[in-house]
Amino acid sequence: AAHRAFLDRYYRVTHHVYDVSRKYFLFGRDGVLDRLLASEWTTLVEIGPGTGRNLVRLHRRRPRATLGGLEASDVMRAHAGRRCPWARIDAGFAEDADIGAVLGVRPQRILMSYSLSMFTDKDRAIDNARRHLAPGGELWVVDFADLAGLPALPRRAMRSFLSAFHVEAVPDDLPHRHGASHVDHGPFRYFVVARFGGAE
Template structure:
């Protein structure tokens, strides 16, 4: 599976993946908050969409060793790092977040937990990715999201500088994300800004 976006991401991360986790911990804030809020029961399935280096899945496994872990990413370069991080502890595949067949890729139709961690801001059709995730979220399952927020409580010059810098890496904060999540079919939805709006966190439970 190849695409223009996949080739772009491979070009971006061919070198960056080697030091990605060291540098990103300083500004991908809220990832650990998402993980600590996850209630994964033994045997439940977790899918991270755009799993990157596998850093989040490794931490989820440390907290929930009996979870069944799955990850997909459009960048084969990132999956090289993820496979080194996770080995046989997760099933990892190359796939497009907006269009994938979980039965073919993972041998299952639905997942109990689906995670988007700082990935929607890099997916051009991020709303399509959310819709695709919901199609594969089990009834009663939980969607977990953390990403850049609108930075509404930060000084205007900080917000402008941050967004200009992020754009250099093909990252666009999704200010419309809270509304898009409210429009998804759900039983319960919890949303919260983090770090004065620097990041946004959400947890959505699908109707049974």
């Protein structure tokens, strides 16, 4: 309840300018969307869709796909729902929600785009997503990495900035702990992209 209240307070002020401001530091998102669209699937759920920005881009390029989202913030869920009337956006937290219930079927793809870094328990969120994938499905994550390639001063400044908004970079060993089938990093280790299969 406390975390949901924080999210709603924050997004109530920022959701009108969120997409414009975030394009300057949420790098790697469109590259992951391109990778997703390079494979065949018909169902996808985004965990933490925010404004619905990624869902809109996926819908434009794959209009017959069934898309949905799981959003913890009531403010953002309402905003994304208005922007994406063709998608079902459910309320819930990544760590314990029934992701399969969003579309009524276990999705073939799950996307976490700069949302994992805001989750209270990142390991539980990954486990829960993998558990709800359809057979042969994939979980794709793009998020802040350890910023190790940045010079010390901007690295400290960026980490302080992220911490102020309850954002914690994805630990370097997390993808490997959960058996990621693919991991790569953006320039300066600013962001990480990881792909996971379903839980056995």
